[in-house]
Amino acid sequence: MKKKVGFIGWRGMVGSVLLKRMLEEKDFSYIKSIFFSTSQIGEKNPKFSNFFFPGFLKDAYNIEELKKLDIIITCQGSLYTQKVFPILRSSGWSGYWIDAASDLRMHKDSLIVLDPINSVNIKKAINNGIKTFVGGNCTVSLMMLALGGLFRQNLIEWVTFSTYQAASGAGSEYIKELLKQINFLNQYLSQKSTFSQSILKIEKNITSIIKNSNFPKKNFLIPLILNLIPWIDSSMLNGQSKEEWKMEAETNKILSKTNKKRILIDGTCVRVGSLRCHSQSFVIKLKKDINLSEVEKILENDNQWVQVIPNNKESSLQKLTPLSVTGTLNIPIGRLRKLSLGSKYLSAFTIGDQLLWGAAEPLRRMLKFLI
Numbered sequence: 001m002k003k004k005v006g007f008i009g010w011r012g013m014v015g016s017v018l019l020k021r022m023l024e025e026k027d028f029s030y031i032k033s034i035f036f037s038t039s040q041i042g043e044k045n046p047k048f049s050n051f052f053f054p055g056f057l058k059d060a061y062n063i064e065e066l067k068k069l070d071i072i073i074t075c076q077g078s079l080y081t082q083k084v085f086p087i088l089r090s091s092g093w094s095g096y097w098i099d100a101a102s103d104l105r106m107h108k109d110s111l112i113v114l115d116p117i118n119s120v121n122i123k124k125a126i127n128n129g130i131k132t133f134v135g136g137n138c139t140v141s142l143m144m145l146a147l148g149g150l151f152r153q154n155l156i157e158w159v160t161f162s163t164y165q166a167a168s169g170a171g172s173e174y175i176k177e178l179l180k181q182i183n184f185l186n187q188y189l190s191q192k193s194t195f196s197q198s199i200l201k202i203e204k205n206i207t208s209i210i211k212n213s214n215f216p217k218k219n220f221l222i223p224l225i226l227n228l229i230p231w232i233d234s235s236m237l238n239g240q241s242k243e244e245w246k247m248e249a250e251t252n253k254i255l256s257k258t259n260k261k262r263i264l265i266d267g268t269c270v271r272v273g274s275l276r277c278h279s280q281s282f283v284i285k286l287k288k289d290i291n292l293s294e295v296e297k298i299l300e301n302d303n304q305w306v307q308v309i310p311n312n313k314e315s316s317l318q319k320l321t322p323l324s325v326t327g328t329l330n331i332p333i334g335r336l337r338k339l340s341l342g343s344k345y346l347s348a349f350t351i352g353d354q355l356l357w358g359a360a361e362p363l364r365r366m367l368k369f370l371i
């Protein structure tokens with residue numbers, strides 16, 4: 001009999017990418033799909049140009065309805081998980097919970113899923129009766145796929161990173177706000193006289209428009225366009241942002257590294273105005289001196305999505321930008337070179353679609369493990 005799978009949060013950024021991928025891979029033919037909403041209960045189920053799901057949206061807070069499901073996939077976010085998961089579990093529900101939000105990632109009874117890296121652990125967890133599977137933080141999953149070969153061969157002593165994370169990483173309302181910011185600015189830029197002004201006058205006017213108190217910034221809190229935001233998520237007590245903290249914590253959990261063998265990973269996470277795809281720059285200290293062509297082979301041979309981009313300007317501009325990666329499962333890694341710091345110090349730059357490998361794809365593949 002087909003498993004009953006409930007979809008929560010399917011309307012958001014991650015959820016809609018998940019549905020799109022599942023349609024592409026014809027995953028819906030293996031399951032009985034039931035759709036929920038927190039805000040549109042009773043409205044029609046999702047509809048696509050070539051596919052529609054008959055029926056109406058159920059209430060995502062109705063525990064009795066949720067209890068009927070074999071598997072729940074939620075892309076709704078932390079508040080939903082915090083509210084519903086404990087009540088559902090304490091009601092005796094023992095189905096599988098697959099989640100995009102971060103809340104349950106570090107729980108002892110949950111596994112962070114990224115099957116090209118930890119499929120063995122996923123299979124073990126299913127056999128051991130684990131019922132809660134959570135997608136990793138987007139930058140963590142993208143870093144691990146890019147550097148998979150070096151992690152797998154235990155060649156990394158430490159990594160420090162700087163991220164350049166897209167606006168869509170914050171969710172639907174944020175991406176709309178970025179577009180509203182563009183629109184606001186355009187009112188000045190679209191005036192005929194603007195470009196006949198001196199360049200310093202244009203720069204001054206734009207700065208004053210962006211600093212205007214009416215500039216749309218309810219969600220990001222400050223303007224993102226023509227600016228950047230060097231803080232993502234909440235604050236930890238040690239000065240890290242929570243996004244930065246996740247890099248070491250989640251990576252070591254995915255790799256099942258015990259305290260003594262932990263890989264040290266730290267750096268700075270930054271929100272930038274790109275639309276989609278997270279980019280990351282790394283300085284990696286290798287455990288031993290391996291020549292660059294060997295490093296490239298190790299990286300490229302690890303999984304089918306990673307691709308080494310030659311370290312030259314033309315290739316970097318063509319293949320190592322958010323625009324060249326958006327909407328694909330590709331994980332290009334380039335700017336590979338040994339740093340002048342010494343022969344064990346490697347620099348790298350990678351990009352991945354944070355909505356695909358960074359969020360929806362590991363969840364979709366987890367569902368396949370269960371069905």
Ligand code: NAP
Binds near residue numbers: 040100
């Ligand atoms: P989102 O776009 O804000 O969507 C979450 C929910 O918000 C939707 O399911 C929908 O629920 C509601 N919503 C409110 N306004 C909406 C609008 N204008 N358009 C669509 N939906 C709207 O959030 P998300 O980015 O998908 O993130 C979901 C979870 O995944 C979060 O925990 C996030 O941290 C995590 N995550 C996100 C990313 C990413 O790149 N965005 C990457 C990795 C993990 P109802 O239909 O019930 O109203």
